[in-house]
Amino acid sequence: MRAVRAWLIRLRGLFGKDRRDAVFSAELESHLQFHIEDNLRAGIAPDEARRAALIKLGGVQQTKELHRERTGLPLIETFLQDLQFGLRMLGKNPGFTAAAVLALALGIGANTAIFSVVDAVLLHSLPYRDASRLMWVTTFLPRTGQSIVVHPDYFGWRQQNHVFEDMAAYSPDREDTLTGAGEPVRLSSTLVTYSFFRVLGVEPRLGREFSQAEDRPKGPRVAILSDTLWKQRFGADRNVVGRVIALNGDAYTVVGVMPPEFEFPENGNAEILLPFALPDTPVAVDQALFLVRIVGRLRPKITPAAASADLDGILDHLHSMYPAGYAKMLAGAQTRVISLHDREVGNVRPALFVLLGAVGFLLLIACANVANLQLARAIAREKEVAIRRALGAGRVRIARQLLTESTLVSVLGGAAGMLLAFWALSAMRLAGPRNIPHMGGARLDWRVLLFTLTASLATGILFGLAPALAALRTPVNEPLKQSGSQSASSSGRVRRSQKLLMAAEVALAFVLCIGAGLLTRSLICLISIPPGFDGRGVLTAQIDLPISSYREPEQWHHFYSELLIRLGSLPGVSVVGGASVLPLRGSTSSSVMTIEGDPAPDLGAARVFVNTATPGYFSALRIPLIAGRAIDERDGATTMPTAVVNQVLVRRYFPHRDPVGARFKLPWGDWRTIVGVIQDTKQNGIAAEIEPEIFLTMQQSVSNPEMTLVIRSSVPPDSLASAVRVSVAALDPNLPVYGIQTMDDLLAGQVASQRFNSYLLAAFALLALLLAAVGIYGVLAYTVSQRTREIGIRLALGAESSNVRRMILRHGLGIALLGIGIGLAASFGLTRVLRSLLYTVKPTDPVTFTAVSLALVLVTLAACWIPARRAARVNPMVALRHE
Amino acid sequence: MTGKKDVWQGTLALMVLKTLESMGSLHGYGIARRIEQTSGDLLSVNYGTIYPALLKLEQEGYISSEWGTSDNNRKAKYYKLTRAGRKQVEKEARDWEQTTAILARFLAPHEEPS
Numbered sequence: 001m002r003a004v005r006a007w008l009i010r011l012r013g014l015f016g017k018d019r020r021d022a023v024f025s026a027e028l029e030s031h032l033q034f035h036i037e038d039n040l041r042a043g044i045a046p047d048e049a050r051r052a053a054l055i056k057l058g059g060v061q062q063t064k065e066l067h068r069e070r071t072g073l074p075l076i077e078t079f080l081q082d083l084q085f086g087l088r089m090l091g092k093n094p095g096f097t098a099a100a101v102l103a104l105a106l107g108i109g110a111n112t113a114i115f116s117v118v119d120a121v122l123l124h125s126l127p128y129r130d131a132s133r134l135m136w137v138t139t140f141l142p143r144t145g146q147s148i149v150v151h152p153d154y155f156g157w158r159q160q161n162h163v164f165e166d167m168a169a170y171s172p173d174r175e176d177t178l179t180g181a182g183e184p185v186r187l188s189s190t191l192v193t194y195s196f197f198r199v200l201g202v203e204p205r206l207g208r209e210f211s212q213a214e215d216r217p218k219g220p221r222v223a224i225l226s227d228t229l230w231k232q233r234f235g236a237d238r239n240v241v242g243r244v245i246a247l248n249g250d251a252y253t254v255v256g257v258m259p260p261e262f263e264f265p266e267n268g269n270a271e272i273l274l275p276f277a278l279p280d281t282p283v284a285v286d287q288a289l290f291l292v293r294i295v296g297r298l299r300p301k302i303t304p305a306a307a308s309a310d311l312d313g314i315l316d317h318l319h320s321m322y323p324a325g326y327a328k329m330l331a332g333a334q335t336r337v338i339s340l341h342d343r344e345v346g347n348v349r350p351a352l353f354v355l356l357g358a359v360g361f362l363l364l365i366a367c368a369n370v371a372n373l374q375l376a377r378a379i380a381r382e383k384e385v386a387i388r389r390a391l392g393a394g395r396v397r398i399a400r401q402l403l404t405e406s407t408l409v410s411v412l413g414g415a416a417g418m419l420l421a422f423w424a425l426s427a428m429r430l431a432g433p434r435n436i437p438h439m440g441g442a443r444l445d446w447r448v449l450l451f452t453l454t455a456s457l458a459t460g461i462l463f464g465l466a467p468a469l470a471a472l473r474t475p476v477n478e479p480l481k482q483s484g485s486q487s488a489s490s491s492g493r494v495r496r497s498q499k500l501l502m503a504a505e506v507a508l509a510f511v512l513c514i515g516a517g518l519l520t521r522s523l524i525c526l527i528s529i530p531p532g533f534d535g536r537g538v539l540t541a542q543i544d545l546p547i548s549s550y551r552e553p554e555q556w557h558h559f560y561s562e563l564l565i566r567l568g569s570l571p572g573v574s575v576v577g578g579a580s581v582l583p584l585r586g587s588t589s590s591s592v593m594t595i596e597g598d599p600a601p602d603l604g605a606a607r608v609f610v611n612t613a614t615p616g617y618f619s620a621l622r623i624p625l626i627a628g629r630a631i632d633e634r635d636g637a638t639t640m641p642t643a644v645v646n647q648v649l650v651r652r653y654f655p656h657r658d659p660v661g662a663r664f665k666l667p668w669g670d671w672r673t674i675v676g677v678i679q680d681t682k683q684n685g686i687a688a689e690i691e692p693e694i695f696l697t698m699q700q701s702v703s704n705p706e707m708t709l710v711i712r713s714s715v716p717p718d719s720l721a722s723a724v725r726v727s728v729a730a731l732d733p734n735l736p737v738y739g740i741q742t743m744d745d746l747l748a749g750q751v752a753s754q755r756f757n758s759y760l761l762a763a764f765a766l767l768a769l770l771l772a773a774v775g776i777y778g779v780l781a782y783t784v785s786q787r788t789r790e791i792g793i794r795l796a797l798g799a800e801s802s803n804v805r806r807m808i809l810r811h812g813l814g815i816a817l818l819g820i821g822i823g824l825a826a827s828f829g830l831t832r833v834l835r836s837l838l839y840t841v842k843p844t845d846p847v848t849f850t851a852v853s854l855a856l857v858l859v860t861l862a863a864c865w866i867p868a869r870r871a872a873r874v875n876p877m878v879a880l881r882h883e
Numbered sequence: 884m885t886g887k888k889d890v891w892q893g894t895l896a897l898m899v900l901k902t903l904e905s906m907g908s909l910h911g912y913g914i915a916r917r918i919e920q921t922s923g924d925l926l927s928v929n930y931g932t933i934y935p936a937l938l939k940l941e942q943e944g945y946i947s948s949e950w951g952t953s954d955n956n957r958k959a960k961y962y963k964l965t966r967a968g969r970k971q972v973e974k975e976a977r978d979w980e981q982t983t984a985i986l987a988r989f990l991a992p993h994e995e996p997s
Contacts (some may be wrong), residue, residue: 006942024934027911030959031930034912037955058929070935070942 792879
């Protein structure tokens with residue numbers, strides 16, 4: 001306590017020094033007068049009296065010095081002096097300062113930007129109470145390789161487990177149409193059980209949660225709005241609770257509004273919550289099973305593994321009670337309990353760690369660069385250091401001064417880096433793929449600031465250490481004896497460090513380039529996969545007819561054929577079609593197919609995707625017909641059931657016979673005749689395997705009245721969006737058109753995250769190359785200017801200028817080869833972490849390795865070229881007169 | 884000399900406090916002189932060293948200072964104990980007595996422990 005008080009007073013003592021000194025001088029003067037008077041009284045001669053008093057005091061200056069040390073804080077004072085001196089030195093060398101600050105700004109800026117993303121995505125816990133205890137629960141079915149949970153499992157688990165405080169089921173991928181609140185709009189909605197709020201520990205900001213009575217089949221229709229929806233569509237009206245809204249044409253009562261910070265697991269954009277209303281009844285043979293997702297809150301001190309074991313035991317018992325068909329389908333199911341956070345960010349973690357590693361390398365290169373600049377300067381400053389040593393400065397004091405200087409540079413670089421990071425972050429938020437969760441939360445907050453500050457200080461110490469150590473070893477006498485700037489007492493050692501630092505830069509840049517090269521090659525592989533269709537010039541739009549006003553399938557067919565005619569007559573439109581599910585969107589409905597003449601297949605065996613398509617669909621997407629005919633107007637509700645199949649289906653189920661004319665049966669409907677084969681299209685994603693698929697006409701199908709339109713036009717597809725909306729509104733003004741997107745965008749979305757990673761890494765690799773090249777150039781240029789005299793002598797003694805050039809280039813090549821050697825070894829070890837991010841490309845891809853090695857040799861030689869040429873052009877006469 | 888100096892710096896604060904306790908308000912020279920006399924001229928150290936010690940005590944709030952005039956009309960800075968200083972004298976004196984008592988046992992080698 002007393003110590004703190006004293007410290008604070010001393011801190012204040014840093015200011016107003018002169019006045020304090022004057023006061024102390026007066027005090028000392030009065031002290032001396034007292035003493036002199038005493039001495040005179042004791043009979044000592046007047047001049048002797050003053051001398052004795054001074055001796056007894058121990059010297060006026062010495063006493064003042066002692067007093068001054070105690071007045072302020074010497075440690076801080078020296079620091080301030082160092083800072084002042086450092087700033088003056090930096091101001092004197094604007095070239096050096098600019099180069100060093102810029103290099104560090106790039107390095108620290110890149111680190112700050114990536115760290116803020118990593119912080120937002122990986123380090124922040126989910127926005128729920130005690131989020132570490134929230135677990136995502138599923139079962140893995142080894143037979144099909146799927147991870148699914150059916151709703152009876154959820155009820156069984158919830159009632160019988162001993163490890164969770166509570167569990168909730170939800171289903172995030174649902175859409176509903178809201179009418180009567182402005183334009184009709186398609187909402188992203190989520191079904192939740194009533195326990196959901198308690199499990200996550202969230203509460204509505206207005207109104208209440210769902211009650212248990214509302215969460216049962218045929219229960220009251222109630223809804224909870226998201227904060228965004230409440231503000232956008234209901235004008236943030238606090239009286240919205242109790243209001244009735246129209247969803248899909250049905251009346252729902254609003255019972256609550258979620259708080260703004262609420263984010264739904266797996267669907268951050270959910271706009272409305274509805275009760276799940278699952279039937280909690282024993283499983284019967286003819287009962288449909290709902291797929292659910294489960295989140296549970298673990299009891300304290302229960303591990304996920306223990307929870308998994310408990311649920312596994314319950315599962316075996318549950319499944320033994322299910323009807324045989326379901327039990328067989330679920331046979332061998334294994335429980336998986338993983339933290340909700342891992343579930344959310346697990347798949348972006350490797351990519352973010354790779355990026356974090358990459359910017360770390362970038363910063364190391366920047367450090368090596370600045371360290372090299374500092375070393376070069378250290379040689380030039382050897383004399384200055386020696387003079388200060390000779391005047392009595394201690395080694396440690398000088399090393400401290402140099403470290404203060406380098407930290408000053410790094411903090412300046414850090415400040416500039418923050419600015420760069422700010423811009424980079426807004427660019428990344430705009431261009432970043434949507435599938436990185438919580439990326440929108442990435443901002444430069446105090447955690448990031450702290451990170452940047454730490455990184456800056458660490459950087460300053462890292463690159464300041466070499467010159468500071470060099471200063472510690474500097475002898476006092478040697479440099480003073482040298483003439484001019486030719487001092488070279490420690491330059492041999494320094495040059496070796498410089499060479500190693502340059503090689504390290506090359507090695508780091510090499511590793512980064514390898515990483516970027518591998519990702520880029522993988523991206524090229526991905527985008528050159530043929531998707532099976534031609535999406536250029538095609539616009540897509542989705543429509544879902546509400547059952548409340550379109551009860552009969554005839555009404556759907558009528559609506560869609562009307563709409564297709566209207567759209568087909570729009571100017572510029574050539575072909576219009578539609579399908580239940582577009583390529584790359586994944587399939588929602590899969591079924592089991594029994595082929596005529598074959599034995600009835602197992603449940604889960606001969607599975608096919610069942611899709612519905614209008615006649616124009618195949619020509620609009622230019623999916624070629626391989627055999628037979630496409631389905632068209634002839635295949636109506638009353639005619640013979642038909643289907644078109646894809647090539648994978650033919651290969652799998654008709655390996656040795658002509659599929660056209662063959663018949664098969666789905667679990668519903670009559671025998672169907674295959675009338676044609678069309679080319680495969682990618683269904684589940686550009687890199688996924690193609691599954692067997694059949695296409696039916698809408699009239700012959702039992703699908704939902706939902707359709708995605710594909711409109712091929714000769715005008716830019718984007719420009720058709722409003723015309724499509726107008727055409728739909730003319731038929732039904734209450735029908736929202738959603739998911740308007742060009743087919744090209746849909747395709748591009750497939751590789752968005754790969755593109756993001758690959759572009760970012762490529763940008764970092766290019767920066768690294770640039771920094772390394774500039775670093776090597778800087779050091780060599782400096783070395784050449786230092787060696788002007790030596791080169792002049794060589795030339796004067798008859799060396800060819802081409803020899804001199806070769807000498808410098810050979811020096812550069814040596815550095816490049818050393819660096820590439822280290823880089824190769826490091827890359828073989830490090831690229832393994834990229835494996836999960838690569839598609840078809842091996843982490844040791846020889847093409848990438850060769851290309852990058854060559855590129856680095858060329859870049860290094862290019863960096864050496866100007867210094868080499870300058871060396872070759874040295875005029876011996878001028879060089880010898882130098883100094 | 885160095886050994887003596889270390890002890891000097893460690894105990895100087897207590898001597899200053901004790902001096903001010905018995906003398907009331909006093910200037911730097913007076914304090915130094917008084918300490919020297921009290922020690923029976925056994926302590927012979929530069930008077931200058933008293934000033935950092937005074938400054939430290941003042942920063943810690945044990946003593947306060949103000950300018951005043953001496954008997955012979957000379958301006959001088961006078962130091963006196965604060966309330967915290969008075970408490971500190973007692974505490975430090977107690978500590979010191981304890982320390983010296985313990986040390987005394989070590990320094991009296993021929994005395995048998997009773």
